[in-house]
Amino acid sequence: MKKLTMASRLKKSVSAAIVLMMLTPFSAFAADANATSSSADQVKEILDMLQQNHVSAPSADNLSTAAIKGMVDSLKDPYTVYFTKNEWQQFTDSLEQNYVGIGVRVGEDKDGILIVQVFGGSSAEAAGIKRGDIITKVEGAATAGKKLDDVISTILGTAGTEVNLTIKRGDSSFDVKTTRKQVQIPVVTSHMFANGVGYINVSSFSAEADELFASNLDTLKQQGLKTLLIDLRNNPGGLLDSALNISKLFIKEGVLIHTKDRDNVDDPVLIQGGATQPFPVVMLVDEYSASASEVLTGALQDYNHVKVVGTKTFGKGSVQSVYPLANGGALKVTIEEYLTPNMRKVNKVGLTPDIESQGEVPQLITALRTAGLTSFTLEQNRRNTSLNSYELNDSFNIVSQNGRTYIPSRVLAALVGADVSWNEADKSVVVAAGDISAAFSTAESGDSLNQEGTSFIDVSKFADTFKQLKWSQDGGVLKLSVQ
Template sequence: MVITRSGLVLGATAVTLTTIAVTSLGIHSQGQALFKESPKELVDEVWQIIQRQYVDGTFNQVDWQAVRKKYLNKSYGNKQEAYKSIREMLKLLDDPYTRFMDPEEFKNMQVDTSGELTGIGIQIGLDEKTKKLTVISPIEDTPAAKAGVLAKDIITKINGKSTEGMDTNQAVSLIRGEAGTKVKLTVLRGKEQKEFVIARAKIEIHPVKFSQQKTPVGNVGYIRLNQFSANAGKEMQNAIKDLEKKQVAGYILDLRGNPGGLLFSSVEIARMWMNKGTIVSTKDRKGEPEREVASGKALTDKPLVVLVDKGSASASEILSGAFQDNKRAIIVGSQTFGKGLVQSVRPLDDGSGMAVTIAKYFTPNGRDINKHGIDPDVKAELTDKQRQELWLRGRDTLGTMKDIQFVKAVEVLGKQIAATGTTRAEK
């Protein structure tokens, strides 16, 4: 998840499903000149950032002072040698989400979420338990989704090259490329190995799609949120207002396959549905909590069901957790991805950058969902085959009575509507 108006990395570039705060985007010419004279300055800059901000004050049981001494005692002939040492230094923390980005990688990190992107349409990260390169989610209606790539697929090879020991930045450089060119992904799904040859394309992301659906329980507002981008809040607001005019009886908010995005977007959207209560809290290394709360300006109080699956991560889990703990919605589907770490992304003086884990986020009731995720109130599991068929048919099936999980959501929503006596509009 990303806290930055410069956006979430999409398409062929990687997202680690953590909250990212860009604290500054300026490049300082004085620092740049200093770096040219001494690559050691950059090594020390990275060490200092970890020293001040890293979420674990023990640095995952690493003697961080000794690390500084070791790497500052080395001689560096050029910046590439410094980059290598920085990566070695950060690897000691055993945290795949605290990482270094060279200038090109850092530029990719700042891709605008609202723009047109070139890639295959997957979001990837390192699984924190296995350290395997894992598909967080294929983005709807993209080459990867149409090819049949699924959330939780483990990428074992890219164009025949093993991903063992590969970080997300290295994977990105192999996956991305010009529109029209192809990339071959070898993935492990359970015990089955699959190969996908996927043509890269320009991808335009529309965060919100909505419709009025006639169902056995009345007219229902169906809103599908693909990602928490900078303009997702405005599009969500428009969707709710439009559906309210149609006097829908209740809502189904679909977060399946939504890998996250901007924290401020998830908070903004939560406030459209919640009149009161805590939305999310974060705790840094000192254990000091910060809270985001509802503002009393909800756009509707009608019954709400939220659909989630194992591709729902980060900001999706914040929103689902807020609704669940505040009893604002019933969560239907399968267990979510489980990413509850907050990162700060910092520019460095030579145009490179780094991401450092600075905090954890918690649901309103204080649940730490990292590595576990959100458990749905009502389970509606799909087999891999059912999931693949659902996502391949995509726009024609999602949010219709041909969608098994949607059908379950309608059933659950019907009980809520009956309990509240909400009017069933039949327009």
């Protein structure tokens, strides 16, 4: 399932949205007019000539924008960016996760576009659209077989305009007319699992992320929090202040990051007036955790306040300052590289987790087990996936072949707390947990198979060896449990 937010492709996207920003007042961007007057005059001369003489009759605005972007592009720095007024508004909206849409998170399905999540207060909710519904038509055009991004673009539009959808729910279909409007997607969500294991997901370090994090943390404490899991997967970053304020909830005093400017001067960002927490913290990251996500992870890791689970992070270790421009646009400029409190390099390197785990569902299970959860019930049907009754936006493939059911080896291994590896000599998947080790061959027995780089194991054969796993498949619902 492709996890995308309607009106957004921030998640699983390494783009200009990956930023660690400090906002700078307009006055700080004043240039030395005398030093640049000669160059500026030459640029203006060429712009005037092109505007007055080129056969295409280019506008002054278009030429100026192209000239500015050409200068920025010459730096070959993907994080130094010029924004026009409209582009800056779109960028800030994406950072704050404000979008014009119908208010759903969607995924792919063979019959069309699957509704993975409906946001509260959205026009989709008002129209009666539910999780698990499938959009089969947009404005009368079938969605099956179309690229997800292409369908999303047809649903998006101007606030106040209407979009006509055909919805499939079970065996019935019906038409829905809903109005596009501004949608505020929550950047911080939380959930309490059993055994006092609390979960907080931060999808962006927006201006309000720190306050929302603190509020969600207080709620979990009131529910008997004993261990906290912070999920920063697919979080491309955001504002430095938000990361700093969240770090203050766990670190009393210290350095958040060391910085290195163009003159190699270190001006560290300090944590002051912070606090500590009486419970262990586990952090979940992946290759799309970048910038401010890496700042917070690196600090908590260096101060030994967290156990990090997942994959190596993106490696965006630079700081940008945003300079507002008189035309309503903005210039985002890389001003520093940063290092963790222990002077670890992040830029183009990333941060290494303490516990390696691949795959979205296995990562969550592994992180929850690290946090102290011991019982798991994973259910999946064609449209929904839940873990201990908590609905996930992620899913995993199930392969049915020759009367056998195959589950990704990493999902099964995570459920029983096992390690998984590939034995090239025997062409088998090896799963080991404690004193138990088993090899599932892809050869004649067919106990495992490989599809597009993913290994799958016959769940029945797996359960014969790892007896703590119970499984059933009834009415299209697969249930895997470990008690």
